[in-house]
Each structure stands twice: as structure tokens, then as C-alpha cells.
Amino acid sequence: MSYRGRIALKAAIWIGSFWPLGVLLRGFMTDDLTANPIEYVTRTLGLTALVLLLTSLGMTPLRALLGWSWPIQLRRLLGLLAFFYVCLHFAVWIGLDHFFAWRRMWEDVLKRPFITVGMSALLLLIPLAATSTQGMIKRLGGAKWRLLHKLAYVIGGLGVLHFLWLAKKGRTTPYYYAIALSLLLGARVWDWGRKKLAPERVSQTKPSPPLGERVG
Ligand code: HEM
Secondary structure, eight states, X not given: XXXXXXXXXXXXXXXXXXXXXXXXXXXXXXXXXXXXXXXXXXXXXXXXHHHHHHHHHHHHHHHHHHOXXXXXXXXXXXXXXXXXXXXXXXXXXXXXXXXXXXXXXXXXXXXOHHHHHHHHHHHHHHHHHHTOSHHHHHHHOHHHHHHHHTHHHHHHHHHHHHHHHHOOTTOOHHHHHHHXXXXXXXXXXXXXXXXXXXXXXXXXXXXXXXXXXXXX
């Protein structure tokens, strides 16, 4: 993809990612955040985080299936944007849902399985966000970095489980996310099997991306 194409794609990702936040801010200014604003804001932020997380996970299979190298350059941006939304989602839960009542929050984490799962996903995201810079990739080394960043699939799984767990009966949306995650994992397993069975053929057909884009 050309330089201009990449810039346009990145700009589209920035605009698309901040769109839900803009909608929430506009709703806040116009006093139009539904009858249950806290729930609405929490859900919008959580759903945006999950969409960004799964989109970032989709970049590697896209490269494997279509042989394009540019999706890998977007994976880090999408992952960091997902982390940003998870932090906002968590901040709303702390500040607006629980009004900084730490003991009640701790009880919530222990008693409600969907909160325990969400919290685990957030904690696992922290080392990934902290090691997302070029400096950290070099310091850890490609192999260790790759291994650590495999956690993204566990986080995706926990995010989907969190959504499935809290969904009310009859709501089908969480199942679509579970199917999307299964397809992404399936594509990774297929790619892994393909590399194991015919490593030479795969390395011949795929151009080698520059250092830093190669990891993952
Ligand atoms: C990777 C981490 C996380 C992801 C991807 C995520 C995603 C989601 C999603 C998709 C929803 C449902 C949105 C909807 O109903 O349309 C949701 C709701 C919610 N999440 Fe999370 N979440 C995460 C972490 C957390 C954490 C750490 C907490 C708090 C400790 C939390 C608390 C909540 C609450 C309270 C709701 C709303 C429940 C309700 O409907 O009343 N989440 N989240």
C-alpha cells in the first residue's frame, strides 16, 4: 500500500475510533444520554473497546490470508486505542458507578464473575500496552515480545466472555462477537498449521516486513 494510502487508513481509524467518544460528549452536552446515562456510557465504551480489540486481532490473519503486510502496522494503533477505551470504561465504573467506594468495588470484583473476568482482561492488557513501543520490542527481543503479545488472544477471549456473561436472555449480539473471535483464532491455527507443514513455501510467498513490524 502507498504512503498516502496508509496515512488515509490511519486517519480513518483515528476518526472511527473517536467517533463513539464524540457521540458520548455530544450526548453529555445536550443532556441526551438516555434514561440511564451511566449504563449507556459504560456499555458504549465497553463495546467500542471490544470492537477495537477484535479488529486489532484481525490484522495478523488478514496478512496471513491475503499476504498483505500493511495490516500489521495498524495492529499496535488499534490495540492502544482499545486499551484507551478499556481505561475509560473502567474509570466510569470506578467514578460514576461506585463513586470511589473501594470496598464495594472489591466485593463486586470477587462476587460478580463478569466483573472478575473484565478486571482480568484489563490487568493483562497493561503489560501489552507498556511493551508496545519500539524500544521495548528491542529490549525484550522479538521472540519474548511475540510470546507476551499472544496474550492478546486471551484478553479477546476474556472480553467476549465478559460480554456473554452479562448479556440478558434473548440478546444475540454477544454471540456474534464470540463467532468473530472463533474465526480469528481459527485463521491463526490454520496459518500455524500451514507454516508447520510447508515452511519453505510460506516464506517464499510472503515478503519480509521491516524490523518492528515483523514481531507478532
Ligand atoms: C478488556 C476489558 C473489557 C472489555 C473488552 C469490556 C467490554 C464490555 C462490553 C462489550 C460490555 C457490554 C456492552 C453492551 O452491553 O452493549 C461491557 C459492559 C460492562 N463492563 Fe466491561 N469490558 C472490559 C473490562 C471491564 C472492567 C475492568 C470492568 C470493571 C471492573 C467492566 C465493567 C463493566 C460493566 C459494569 C458493564 C455494564 C454492565 C451493565 O450492563 O449493567 N468491564 N464491557
